[in-house]
Amino acid sequence: MMSRRDVLVAGGVAALACTSARARSAIEADVVVIGAGLSGLHAAAMLEAAGAKTIVIEGADRVGGRAHTLDDLPGHPDAGGIQVGSFYTRLITVAQRLGVALQPGGEFDRSALYVVRGQTVAQGDWPTSAANRLVGPERAIPPMALAPALGRRMGHLPDTAAWMTAAGQKLDIPYGTALKAAGASDEAIRLIAANLGSGDINAVSALNAARSAAIFQSAGPDASLRVITGGSQRLPEAMAAALRSDLRLGQLVTGISEGADQVRIDLASGRAIAARHVICTIPFAALRPLGLSGASAEAMKPVIAGLPYTHASFAYLSASAPFWNQDGLPRTIWSDDPLIGRVFVLGDDPAMLKVWLSGPDADAIDRLTPADAGAAIIARLETARPSAQGKLRLERMFSWQRDPLARGVFHHLGAGQWPLLTRAVTATGQRLHFAGDHLAQLASGLEGALESGERAAKTVIEKL
Template sequence: MVSLPSSVDVAIVGAGAAGLGAANALKDSGLSLIVLEARERVGGRAHTIQAAPDVVFDLGCGWLHSADKNSFVPIAAHLGFAVDKTLPPWRERAYGKAFPQKERDEYMRALEAFYDRVEQAARSGRDTPASRCLEPGNRWNPMIDAISTYVNGSELDQVSILDLDAYVDTNINWRVRRGYGALIAAYGAPCPLALSCNVTLIDYSGQDIRIGTSRGTLTARKVIVTVPTNLIADQAIRFSPALPAKVDAAAALPLGLADKVTLALEEPEALPKEGNLRGATMRTEMGTYHLRPFGQPCIEGFFGGRFARALEDKGDGAIAAYAIDEIVSFLGNDIRRKLKPLKESRWAHDPFARGSYSHALPGHAGKRAMLATPVDGRLFFAGEATSPHFFSTAHGARDSGERAAKEVLAAVRDS
């Protein structure tokens, strides 16, 4: 960790994928720069931990979505991180009797028909809640809504149809064996970082921009802001002069919630590697479970939306307790003694995230471009919420940081 300089050419606020993307893009520019990060670590909403001696766990992002277009894939190769191309468990590897294949087939047809209706509705150009594309009375609607809580972090009634349709998904999903968060941390290792440095003020009223932090004040010619939308909407960072349009745009792009838990599994050989476990539930309040990821002796659980928030609000350990109860309901009471909570995420209660990833509220799909627009040729904005097609992903965040860096270089040339 470097000491806080008194002045730099470019200050980057946030050391998540976006901030690190910007820093790496500027490292050979000849401009002095610093990345200001409130946490004691880099990565933001990407965080790999050693949950147990034989369990590596990504508390945050874990999948290289749209891997054939994902900019972290070549970065992983360059940094020596092995990429696992095993097919994801959510379609191909159903396990157990809780969700028979016939019902899975019916559900998949209903889900695909829903996305077809979203695509058709988006052609009208009218931005309405995605829930309007659910077929009235379809038995699978609650489960389709549950999938939205994993994909969008929110139920469909809070998701813009135009925004949902704008997302690019090539359906190629790979993983990083050592952890996505570990890859992003390695990507950020060469960057000049000021950790435990919480930015609270960005005053651009003078010739130089004054930045107030928990470690003191510094000035910069340009600032790239990469913090999550909820922090901008809550005005955790104060801008002077105020930026009401940015605050409004951020509020229209709130972070939904997707939480994860990992459970140690005794006698792992009794369950298949890379299996998928969930029930044919007629409710949105459900978990889905990844059996033995990478063959590890554990089960990962996933929860989203209002249900994840309710579990978080019950306190630490509530997600794990629910996951164990639900797994027992699928596999029988004998498995309860074989499961032990290891670690769970609580992203809504993380003060520097306040959620997981962004979705556009109905009627506000255009706010991503508004949030990304520079201010006064000196303030620049990046982050997954500013990505037009890869929002909610780490690579979308990284690419947006690179885009903001290019905007900074263009502004320097023109000044």
């Protein structure tokens, strides 16, 4: 007969075995890719081509991530992933292979109508305007051009990889401090901060601007921009359609646990998926609330917790007529007004505008109902540009930070974060690997997403 102690020991062993069985789920695939944006889909295609059994899971009910086209709005405007640079070699190659067309577009207007300190000023009148409180030679620089003009005085990076070297570390100081050291006036710094996307310009690293400039300059003097015909989401849709692997939408991840020989993914549905390797492309801002365990996650914990993401909210407005073609003023508006921010013409037929609000301005507009937000924005636009009166209607308010799968439109480097991000973009996981545009080494945006996904896929293929 078993003693009470024997019974307790036997029960404990059985419980431990059950717990171990739950923790070690049956492996369903060689690799699970979390996220069906460009990074995840590109990685999945490479893994599939290498013969790896691959499953792609996506929390949303669509593919694309932040390459998102609002197909229910007039003109099918993009909410993210808009510009395709002529140096986006990976993207151009993938698009050509899949038959996804690119067309000219995405260029910003060189001239703008300025609404500064409540005054509307044409660009030609800016140098002598009472709204212009810049100092000395700065007065000749339009507000939209201040950041690149003054940035050239801060120091530059010789190439796109230099940000990861000592040259980049030297530039990793508060952006406002760097501008001040370069001779910028307080008013210049205020205007640059107005549409920067961060509540505090000194919370952003000067390296962030220098890296963007180096990427732009790498394109050379003949650089041009294009857009994806039909909207940015057409590319990830084509990438997903070309996959033979299992693609599962609506799979919200709640936790990721890395073990010695597998990675387990817990889902909101209560199910779990296990694979030999996992590539996680969730933006860090959206990844933070999830339960992560294992050596690879532990190594990335500081950058996951600390990398900031820019908040951005958009108002999509339809117009009864393209008044911007009739009043003799520039099409684009640039403003320090928290209800206007930047205004872009999306097209003349249908006549559509996009109002882009960033940082604290985006957070403030998010606190209003869509109807109240649209009414406030339209009223302010009608005051700034009288030809708009009675012609605008709100079609949609859109907020990236309210999307739990994004929590921001894109990442930026916080002041003092050079050590964190340089370690992260060169890190190699054991069985859990991270990818996404936030971990690109040489590119940014759509191309950066592809670059990072490609690097993660190559790492996993070598380990399989």
